[in-house]
Amino acid sequence: MKRSKVKELLAAGKTGTDVLVKGWVRTKRGIKNVAFIALNDGSTVNNIQIVVDVANFDEELLKNITTGACIGATGKLVESQGQGQSVEIVASSIELYGACDPETYPLQKKGHSMEFLREHAHLRPRTNIFGAILRIRHAMAFAIHKYFNDHGFKYLHTPIITSSDAEGAGEMFHVTSFDLKNVPLDENGEVDFSKDFFGKATNLTVSGQLEGELGALALGEIYTFGPTFRAENSNTPRHLAEFWMIEPEMAFYDINDNMDLAEDFVKYLIRYALENCAEDLEFLNKMVDNSLLERLKFVINNSFIRMPYTEAIAILEKADKKWEYPVSWGCDLQVEHERYLVEQHFKCPVILTDYPKDIKAFYMKQNDDGKTVRAMDVLFPGIGEIIGGSQREDDPDKLGARIRELNLPKKDLWWYLETRKFGSAPHSGFGLGFERIMLFVTGMSNIRDVIPFPRTPKNAEF
RNA sequence: UCCUCAGUAGCUCAGUUGGUCAGAGCGGCGGACUGUUAAUCCGUAGGUCGUAAGUUCGAGCCUUACCUGGGGAGCCA
Numbered sequence: 001m002k003r004s005k006v007k008e009l010l011a012a013g014k015t016g017t018d019v020l021v022k023g024w025v026r027t028k029r030g031i032k033n034v035a036f037i038a039l040n041d042g043s044t045v046n047n048i049q050i051v052v053d054v055a056n057f058d059e060e061l062l063k064n065i066t067t068g069a070c071i072g073a074t075g076k077l078v079e080s081q082g083q084g085q086s087v088e089i090v091a092s093s094i095e096l097y098g099a100c101d102p103e104t105y106p107l108q109k110k111g112h113s114m115e116f117l118r119e120h121a122h123l124r125p126r127t128n129i130f131g132a133i134l135r136i137r138h139a140m141a142f143a144i145h146k147y148f149n150d151h152g153f154k155y156l157h158t159p160i161i162t163s164s165d166a167e168g169a170g171e172m173f174h175v176t177s178f179d180l181k182n183v184p185l186d187e188n189g190e191v192d193f194s195k196d197f198f199g200k201a202t203n204l205t206v207s208g209q210l211e212g213e214l215g216a217l218a219l220g221e222i223y224t225f226g227p228t229f230r231a232e233n234s235n236t237p238r239h240l241a242e243f244w245m246i247e248p249e250m251a252f253y254d255i256n257d258n259m260d261l262a263e264d265f266v267k268y269l270i271r272y273a274l275e276n277c278a279e280d281l282e283f284l285n286k287m288v289d290n291s292l293l294e295r296l297k298f299v300i301n302n303s304f305i306r307m308p309y310t311e312a313i314a315i316l317e318k319a320d321k322k323w324e325y326p327v328s329w330g331c332d333l334q335v336e337h338e339r340y341l342v343e344q345h346f347k348c349p350v351i352l353t354d355y356p357k358d359i360k361a362f363y364m365k366q367n368d369d370g371k372t373v374r375a376m377d378v379l380f381p382g383i384g385e386i387i388g389g390s391q392r393e394d395d396p397d398k399l400g401a402r403i404r405e406l407n408l409p410k411k412d413l414w415w416y417l418e419t420r421k422f423g424s425a426p427h428s429g430f431g432l433g434f435e436r437i438m439l440f441v442t443g444m445s446n447i448r449d450v451i452p453f454p455r456t457p458k459n460a461e462f
Numbered sequence: 463u464c465c466u467c468a469g470u471a472g473c474u475c476a477g478u479u480g481g482u483c484a485g486a487g488c489g490g491c492g493g494a495c496u497g498u499u500a501a502u503c504c505g506u507a508g509g510u511c512g513u514a515a516g517u518u519c520g521a522g523c524c525u526u527a528c529c530u531g532g533g534g535a536g537c538c539a
Contacts, residue, residue, distance in 0.1 A: 102491085103490060
């Protein structure tokens with residue numbers, strides 16, 4: 001008999017037919033003559049109930065059906081006599097695939113703390129909450145590709161190993177094939193990277209943006225979606241050492257087109273989740289954060305506030321609030337400032353633009369005022385910066401001057417600069433942290449719980 | 463990296479001014495129960511109190527260092 005997924009059985013009116021399900025036991029309850037098994041196969045957050053007439057089954061088999069065990073069950077799908085479910089399977093036969101010692105199996109039928117589950121990341125996909133999160137994560141990844149494909153963007157694979165250290169996005173992980181106990185040195189006692197695998201020092205990428213621009217200036221619109229690495233010693237619920245980032249890059253987009261895209265894109269993802277992950281979101285709304293659905297709907301139904309940095313500073317200076325970090329034009333906004341704007345002043349996602357050039361990256365388009373650049377940061381409630389982007393500097397002279405001012409290694413960026421020398425074009429792009437949008441969509445509060453196997457300082461288990 | 467809180471049974475925690483302080487609930491196991499829903503009821507077994515030093519007649523409790531985790535901050539997506 002062909003295996004049915006629990007999701008199909010719960011959805012379609014197939015009662016009266018014989019079915020086969022395979023999955024993992026969530027709980028078994030019993031009274032003298034009848035036992036009830038709640039079985040989950042990962043296709044949905046909901047379990048299917050298997051009813052077992054104890055008299056018809058081997059006692060030893062039933063004893064082995066414990067929380068966590070893997071079984072296959074055949075039987076007739078019928079309308080349930082009980083209250084908690086519409087249909088159930090009256091078992092005719094059960095096969096035990098893998099027993100699960102209840103004395104040592106870490107997961108119980110009662111709830112566990114997120115911290116405990118994080119230490120059991122190999123088993124936590126079997127919990128309702130992580131099942132829901134991982135299904136949503138899949139749906140979001142799929143929706144990202146669908147959105148860009150539907151809008152004519154090309155998926156560009158930018159390199160994971162890079163030799164450019166110019167972007168300054170953060171500390172990098174070194175990539176080498178050296179024997180670390182015997183690293184070649186040159187005559188000055190420095191590491192001789194000419195003897196390394198690539199003949200130069202290499203690192204794991206901190207961003208695909210610079211290469212993304214090369215693609216955009218040929219294909220028009222591209223996006224990247226891949227792993228990104230930061231060796232920063234960040235210990236917060238919002239940072240990972242290995243995370244996934246989406247970076248669209250578009251020729252002929254100015255900063256306003258860029259904002260329009262960012263807002264439309266994020267709203268699309270949230271709408272996609274609401275339409276395609278309804279059961280999982282309802283589960284999370286019930287178990288994790290009971291204002292989740294309301295918040296998601298609010299975001300897709302309201303326009304983001306757009307405001308230049310300079311105006312935001314004016315609001316913050318007038319705010320009746322004591323800042324731990326004082327506010328003045330030119331300072332970088334701290335978490336407390338961003339939170340005030342998003343969560344108290346506007347109560348809505350905010351896009352801030354036109355930041356002082358001194359606190360932003362070298363590649364951002366310089367405004368005519370000589371002080372600001374066409375940057376945009378999208379700030380979300382509870383999460384902070386979810387997107388960072390800008391129009392890019394397409395004038396080769398201005399870009400070169402900025403690189404000199406900042407003392408960046410121009411020779412390593414020769415290929416980037418040639419795009420401005422040969423057929424330069426106005427263009428823009430941004431980076432969206434995949435796990436940050438996952439935080440928002442799931443209502444989870446720690447980024448380590450929206451990625452299957454988190455990498456953070458002192459943790460690369462699993 | 464800085465600030466702060468925490469680490470006691472498989473899990474979540476209680477443990478007073480240092481002196482019956484080795485505890486509870488849940489989970490597990492055994493039993494009862496003619497359809498259960500995180501079932502219920504009865505019974506039962508679990509612990510070098512994060513690690514290492516120190517103070518003291520005596521440390522789960524006080525001191526120091528370290529490890530791990532949470533929260534906040536910085537860096538950012």
